[in-house]
Amino acid sequence: MRFSLKPQDDAFYGFFSDAAENLKRGVAVLAELGDDKPDFQSISERLVDVEHDNDELTHSLFNKINTSFVTPMDRSDMYMLAGRLDDVIDNIEAAANLIYLYGLSDLPSLPREMIEQVAVLEAQAALTAEAMPNLKGLDDKMREYWVECNRLENDGDRAYRMLLVRLYSGEYDTMTVMKLKEVADMLESACDAFEHVANVIEAIYVKES
Amino acid sequence: MRFSLKPQDDAFYGFFSDAAENLKRGVAVLAELGDDKPDFQSISERLVDVEHDNDELTHSLFNKINTSFVTPMDRSDMYMLAGRLDDVIDNIEAAANLIYLYGLSDLPSLPREMIEQVAVLEAQAALTAEAMPNLKGLDDKMREYWVECNRLENDGDRAYRMLLVRLYSGEYDTMTVMKLKEVADMLESACDAFEHVANVIEAIYVKES
Amino acid sequence: MRFSLKPQDDAFYGFFSDAAENLKRGVAVLAELGDDKPDFQSISERLVDVEHDNDELTHSLFNKINTSFVTPMDRSDMYMLAGRLDDVIDNIEAAANLIYLYGLSDLPSLPREMIEQVAVLEAQAALTAEAMPNLKGLDDKMREYWVECNRLENDGDRAYRMLLVRLYSGEYDTMTVMKLKEVADMLESACDAFEHVANVIEAIYVKES
Structure with missing residues (x-):
């Protein structure tokens, strides 16, 4: 049941646009990892803020879902979509936090392929923020x-595999390899999570078509 | 469609309470890892029993679902919820089995942060067992x-990250780091799986509200 | 709503049989890893072809879903099932690609337990290809x-755990352990993905029964 011309609905669609914009802001903070002398602590702390902002957005969406009689999309689909957006933030925050906690700031620089992973995430965040306002029309x-x-997800996979090859090439000591691998895995999970966002939207589209 | 006053329904709800109690029993066995001289083999073997008990509970739930004309919750929701409870058990059993197979019993003790992960799982199991009887009322x-x-899931994440920092600090030899990391990952997955249980219940609630 | 006697439906069911046969073909390529002198590059490249064939099958299924007024199964279930079959291919292709990229061909042979993982995947692929034509009747x-x-999933778990025990036994140097572990994880994910295929089919069955 869809009443998509009712102003009420805009609040629901608006949530997903806001969440995608917030995510774009988060990935921009993460992208500072590619700067000359990144402030690892500040990056990690600001990503915690972005995560909290997303939690608040999600909380108000759920409140709205629970107090609305009709909703423009299935309740469970909105619930799922919010969850997948949350997965992206979670992984990005965790990656930045571990880089800081592990003291990877002592490296002359992060591996080039890891910065490529972040570049893919930036492109995914921009794409998602651009697509979200079209959710209404689908x-x-x-x-x-x-x-x-x-x-983009294929680009991310390629960067990840090339990073693994470099990590296991003998360039770094064992403990550094393990730390970098842990961070790489979280960035790869963030990349996958962006694709899961698209999958949920596609599933909604398939159902409604 | 809900007939929540019919005695028939209690069998369905009862399953989830029983499964949560069984899970609590399993996590109590796992918590013996924090004892002075844990019997690693016995812990692993008793967790296999707990897993089998869960399999039997699940099997009788599915039989009941398939032979009932009406069910108090969506068949697919009950199916999903049983699956997430099963994920917790699977991860806990695997963690205990690997500790035993890897011979990690030779360490003077498991890292403090790993015991903290187990403490979080104990709190999650108690919370879940307490909440499950309220599933009927939602x-x-x-x-x-x-x-x-x-x-609690945030507590678990924190314990996990602090454990990673310790593992990569140089305190342990490389192979021990890898073994402990593998176990830590499974405990972290169990912790996530408890949250997935809550997510499924929340999704049911959102749908029915 | 089911019109399972209409020839139209056979196209939908036919897709899943074709996809399962394609998957069986892919696992047969992967199984060449157990040969005396495997051609690692050729195995990796042919698995990219199998993945593309699966992409094309999926693409035509989605086209059919979107242009059909009635479908024999829920659109979202077909969507989900295609996604899980895709997960198997993804993991198998990634495993073979990393074996090649890592230069693991320099080892005298891959660990026996890894070949056992592949044997389980072969049995799972055969079983799935055999079951798929029965999807219509359920x-x-x-x-x-x-x-x-x-x-079979339990067999896969056992092979995986025994492989981990061997990897951490000191038989291989650290970097080789990490590379083999990465490949083992992907084979284990493929094994899990086969079980997820079965879970989706079971969920469809539960819903329709």
């Missing part, structure tokens, strides 16, 4: 979003 | 359960 | 499929 524009989203 | 009491569940 | 034959699927 028209053919979304198809381009899925295609591009899939392409 | 009233506002559940809200406290979700809040507390979320808090 | 009768009691499926029950045997789930039981056997569960048994």
Whole structure:
């Protein structure tokens, strides 16, 4: 049941646009890892703030869902979509926190392929923030979003595999390899989580078409 | 469609209470890892028993689902909830089995942060066992359960990250680090799985509200 | 709503049989890893082809879903099932690619337990390809499929755990351990993904029964 012309609905759709913008802000903070002398502690702390902002957005969405008689999408679909956006933030925050906790700031620089992983996340965040306002229409524009989203996820996979090859090449000592691997895994999970966001939207589209 | 006053329904709800109690029993066995001289083999073997008990509970639930004309919750929701409870058991059993297979019993003691992970799992198991009998009403009491569940999952994350920092600090030899990391990952997955249990219950609540 | 006697439906069911056959073909390529002198590069490249074939099958299924007025199963269930089959291929392709990229071909042979993981995947692929044509009926034959699927997943777990024990036994140097562990994890994920295929089919069955 859809009443998509009712102003009420805009609050629901608006949530997902706001959450995607907040996520874009978070990935921009993460991208400072590629700067000349990154402030690792500040990056980690600001990402905790971005995570809290997302928690508050989610909390008000759930309140709205629970006090609304009709909703423009299935309650469980909105619930799922918010969850997948939350997965992205969780992984990004964890990656930045571990870089700081592990003292990886002592390295001359993070491996180039890890910065490439972050660049893919930036592109995914921009794409997602751009697509989210079209959630209301779910028209053919979304198809381009899925295609591009899939392409970026492949880019992320490639960067991740090349990073693994470098990590195991003997360039770093064992403990550093393990620390970098842990961070790489979380960035890869964030990359996958962006694709899961697209999958949920695609599943909603399939159901409603 | 809900007929929650029919005695028939109690069998369905009863399953989830029984499964949560069985899980609590399993985590109590796991918690012996914090004892002075744990019997690693016995812990591992008794957790296999707990896993089998859960399998039998699940099997009888599925039989009941398939032979009942009406069920108090969606069949697929009950199916999903049983699956998430099973994930907790699987991870706990695997963690205890690997500790035994890896011969980690040769360490003077397991790292303090790993015992903290287990303490979080104990709190999660107690919370889940306490909440499950309220599944029938799904009233506002559940809200406290979700809040507390979320808090405990954060505690678990913190213990896990601090454990990683210790593992990569140079205190242990490389192979021991890898073994402990593998066990830590499984305990962290069990901790996440408890949150997934709460998520499924929340999704049911959102759908029915 | 089911019109299972309409020829139209056979196209939907046919997709899943074709995808399962393609998967079986992929696992047969992977199984060449157990040969005397495997051609690691060729195995990796042919698995990319198998992955592309699966992508094309999926693409035509989604087109069919979106242009059909009635479908024999829920659109979202078909969507989910295709996704889980895709997970198997993804993990297998990644495992073979990393073996090649890591230069693990320099080892005298891959660990026996890793070949056992692949043997379990072969049995799972054969079982899935055999079960898929029964998707249309979803009768009691499926029950045997789930039981056997569960048994094989346990075999896979056992091979994986024994492989971990060997990896951490001191037989290999640290970097080789890490590389083999990465591959083992992907094979284990493929094994889990086969069980997720069975879970989705079971969930469809529970819903329709």
